[in-house]
Amino acid sequence: MLAVSGTPAHAAVMTSLGVPDHPSTRPGLPRPATARVRDPGELVAVVPVLLGFHPGDSLVVIGIGDAGDDSGGRLGLTLRIDLPPPADTVPVCRAAAETMSASSPAGAVVIVLGGSAGAGVPRPDIATAVTDELEAIGIGVHATIWARDTAAGAPWACYPPCGCSGELPDPAATVAAAAAVAAGQVVYADRAELERQVTPADAERLRRRDRLLNRVFDAAAVPGVSPASEQATLDAALVAAEAGRLELDDAGVVALAVALQVPEVRDRALVECVGRRAAAAEQLWAALTRELPDPEAADAATLLAVAALARGDGALANVALNRAQQAWPGHRLSAVLGEAVASGFGPVQVRRWLGTDG
Template identity: 30%
Template sequence: MKPTESDASAARASGSWAPPSAAGDLDAPLRLKNDGDVVAAIPYLLGFQPRESIVALVFGDKALITTVRFPIEIADAPAELAHRVDTIGRQFPGSSWVFAGYSTDRRRVERAISQMTTMIGADRVLESVYAHAGRYWSLSCTVPQCCPPEGRPIDVEGSPIAARAVLAGMQVLDSRSDLDASIRPPRGWLGRAALRRVEDARTVVRGLELHEIETSFAELVRHGLEDPRQIVPTQAAMLAAMAYYPSARDQALRLLTRHDAQRHVDFWRAVAQLTPRECQPPVLGLLGLAAWVNGEGALQVVCIERAEKVAPHHPLISLLAEINAAAAPPDLWDELRADLFGTQA
């Protein structure tokens, strides 16, 4: 079963489904007030337009804690679905949920959301929505005059939610496959050339002391973070060769903070695009962690899935999978980083 995709977004939400609160005073870029806002925001929260999916928005005190995408086929495995929902529910006790289903089959969405509502408890579900072909329908509304049978049009690009999301630096890819393509390794003769560069880099690295590897790796990372667009193939090869060493990877993680996580995502994505498939797992592990800290859960899962095909038991990928399974929020990194390195965000 594929991992669920947890995007613990920094976005805030004030909902029309609950009594008013001070949420309107928050300075975050997104405020979700109704079903239309939810449907408009979800592609930006995930980073791509979902299809054949159930998306759960999990709220605490009207603040959006995390956004999780479940592949719709997970509803065909009730035990697995129950485990996923229970894990998230225990991670965020007392939370409230909003469900949005995306599929050509409305009945399948309704069955899946009904299962999840039963699992989480109907009193904790604020709203459920079905979206398809540019329109959406409330699955919770019982007032015939309120919701037209033909649904309401989705105006994602023209909505105020989209404008605020773009200003906040969010972007939407057309599909999840586009997200996967953004970290695809070089192929054909480019892939063979990339592998030769990594082999040459490994020869150089084997001649260094461990402390030299750690120092050189940290310097390469710092230099690359200044402008990820300037990474060249020989630098990427050296980074991939050095990332084999756990203590070298620690140097990159020491530099990672929530404040500059986007730069780390851009940097490690650029390195991944220049790294041959056989050598990608540690690079994808570093990219996946940066994606998690940056609130890009879908990218985190894509990194897990791609790396597991090459090195299913790589420790960094296993850690990423545990983080995903627990739906751990990005702010947990502040605590982990302090524990690991004795540093503050």
């Protein structure tokens, strides 16, 4: 994990801060060694790893430790919100504090990204409002930091009374980034690049597949599907993905959509998210999320979210869960998972849920 050390000027506000190591759920990968974050600039540089992408104009609130745990030092929920206009600052910050409270952190760090430092640090209204809202519900704020963005060399500064400042190190060169790469996490250039991982394919192609699926599901002559044969369909796709030759034509997409309607196959698909073929499974779920029409895309997107969570990629998981709800509003499993993620559900909890933690 990452822990914080620093100059005496930062000791009072920064010593309890730590960053989770995002342990890999794949066998054979070593657990990252402990490393130290020496100043607020290094902390800001870790934000892209925590979110999975480089955020633009954003309020980022990072939960620290657990209210009932004296071990401290570990990061919990990391929350990102677009910077609100001044008129909306207080209600947005109140909502952020309420969301953060669901994970019961012992404390928090507030980071404001965007704008240019001139006569003073930008958007002190946001830093003040979110600090007031967090402290009003019993969450102490260890530090409030501004940075122009998360790129190497970007200026950063602490809000008063600290007033320290500097330039960000290269985020890609941090120990946190190295740990994320070792665990299989990808850090995207921005949220738009992340969202493209689940962007639906060509509209006409999806309409054609929707018609094909309707014919299959509406065919009165089709008897009940066989779990064994549908499992074979899934296995063949996973083997192809693992070998780097996954191709999803109309017939293949329809066959997999039908297979995932079988409860036994869906259960097996969930376990594949944390098994030896986890990387191949994630590749397949991502492809199906893009290539399936609505509402069938919801099942694939939910599987993608589980696979992403299993390796600590909360950013991709959230994007996938949003896609699932767009494809099928009210989709039960994705809704339940979304609530769990907001409360800190992560790799360890995924393995326990799927019965693979031992």
